[in-house]
Amino acid sequence: MTATKSLQDLFVNLLKDVYYAEKQIMKALPKMAKKAESAELRQAFEHHLEETEGQIQRLEKVFELCGVKPAGKTCPAIKGIIEEGEEDMKDAKDADVRDAGMIADAQAVEHYEIARYGTMIAWANQLGMREAASLLKQTLDQEYGADQKLTKLAEGQLNRQAAA
Amino acid sequence: MTATKSLQDLFVNLLKDVYYAEKQIMKALPKMAKKAESAELRQAFEHHLEETEGQIQRLEKVFELCGVKPAGKTCPAIKGIIEEGEEDMKDAKDADVRDAGMIADAQAVEHYEIARYGTMIAWANQLGMREAASLLKQTLDQEYGADQKLTKLAEGQLNRQAAA
Numbered sequence: 001m002t003a004t005k006s007l008q009d010l011f012v013n014l015l016k017d018v019y020y021a022e023k024q025i026m027k028a029l030p031k032m033a034k035k036a037e038s039a040e041l042r043q044a045f046e047h048h049l050e051e052t053e054g055q056i057q058r059l060e061k062v063f064e065l066c067g068v069k070p071a072g073k074t075c076p077a078i079k080g081i082i083e084e085g086e087e088d089m090k091d092a093k094d095a096d097v098r099d100a101g102m103i104a105d106a107q108a109v110e111h112y113e114i115a116r117y118g119t120m121i122a123w124a125n126q127l128g129m130r131e132a133a134s135l136l137k138q139t140l141d142q143e144y145g146a147d148q149k150l151t152k153l154a155e156g157q158l159n160r161q162a163a164a
Numbered sequence: 165m166t167a168t169k170s171l172q173d174l175f176v177n178l179l180k181d182v183y184y185a186e187k188q189i190m191k192a193l194p195k196m197a198k199k200a201e202s203a204e205l206r207q208a209f210e211h212h213l214e215e216t217e218g219q220i221q222r223l224e225k226v227f228e229l230c231g232v233k234p235a236g237k238t239c240p241a242i243k244g245i246i247e248e249g250e251e252d253m254k255d256a257k258d259a260d261v262r263d264a265g266m267i268a269d270a271q272a273v274e275h276y277e278i279a280r281y282g283t284m285i286a287w288a289n290q291l292g293m294r295e296a297a298s299l300l301k302q303t304l305d306q307e308y309g310a311d312q313k314l315t316k317l318a319e320g321q322l323n324r325q326a327a328a
Contacts, residue, residue: 005257007317010265013255017248076251077272080244084181087240091177093169101174104283108241108276119268122318154286 002073011123012068019059020072025109026052028082032102037095038157041103044149046152048106051142058135062124065132081108098159102156110147117143174230175287182280183223184236189273190216192246196266202321205267208313212270216305222299226288229296232241245272248271260321267318274311281307 006008018088029052033045063070083106092098125132168174193216197209227234249269256262281304288297 002255003257004252004255004261004265006261007264010256010261010268014254037219073211076244076247077241078244080240080242080247081276083240083244088168088177091166091168092174093167094312097170097174099166100171100301101168104178105280107283109281112245112272113277114263115272118272118315119318122315123264141317151282151286 006124008127011120011127012066013073014116014120015059015062015066016073017075018120019056019070021075021078022056022059023072024051024078024082026056032106035089035098036102037099041099046151051146055139055142058151059128060137062132062135065129077112080098081112082084099157100154103150103157107147107150110143110150114140114147146154172291175284175291176230177237178280178284179223179226179230180235180237181239181294182284183220183234184239185217186220187236188242188246190220192212192249196270199253199262200266201263205317208317212310215286215310219235219306226296226299229293241276245276255296261323264318265295267314267321270310271314274307274314277307278304291293
């Protein structure tokens with residue numbers, strides 16, 4: 001438990017939360033790629049894994065700009081979202097159904113990150129940390145891009161199913 | 165654990181997940197309203213509580229359209245997001261900081277719902293359930309509206325802090 005007395009405290013707290021979350025996502029993505037039936041979906045997960053590595057490096061730069069050593073803080077939200085994704089993967093008894101569920105769960109992850117990076121950018125701007133805001137904005141754009149790609153894959157998959 | 169073999173199974177599974185999530189949100193919102201320092205924020209939480217009641221009723225109509233009795237299914241994602249919000253409320257030692265944290269955590273909730281309603285609408289359309297899709301779309305629009313209102317409140321709060 002970390003007492004938060006200022007916006008700076010809140011910002012660093014959320015930075016640690018998201019750092020932990022990105023590291024959990026790094027572990028989850030290869031498992032999801034392995035389970036993907038669709039080659040496009042597998043590639044999307046692999047591509048996002050590479051992006052996530054860069055996102056972690058950007059977070060480390062933001063820690064440096066705050067004068068704080070990079071450290072994660074357990075994030076119950078991402079743990080819950082990933083746990084739900086693992087349950088869905090286990091429950092799916094059909095490969096196309098599993099892909100549809102994985103796309104949906106990956107979008108839940110993306111939206112968590114979109115919410116968190118949006119907040120961190122607003123707070124960084126308020127704290128006058130322009131460089132941090134700019135680094136976080138690069139990641140936010142990637143998260144939006146990943147979410148849109150998943151929407152397109154879902155539409156493509158649904159169209160294939162409809163045609164089957 | 166529910167074996168999912170078809171898109172219909174996946175849809176009903178997610179419906180139960182979101183039904184559970186909305187009920188958890190119903191319990192969390194009054195606590196957040198009570199803790200809010202800003203009157204505008206308190207009103208935003210109270211207003212969203214009313215919207216959530218309507219959203220639960222819409223979900224019950226969608227269950228009916230599926231010929232399934234309304235029932236929740238434990239949603240680890242929302243449990244984690246709400247747990248994180250409760251920790252943040254407890255850790256905040258300053259009222260404005262607590263408000264800023266609650267706005268951020270409420271936006272994480274909204275984004276979870278935006279992801280889930282977006283997916284349910286796509287699946288409902290694919291399953292030819294136009295009425296269900298239309299009901300879910302009404303809720304999705306409210307979730308986007310709630311998220312935008314929170315962004316405006318955050319900006320207003322930050323501006324006040326900057327002026328202080």
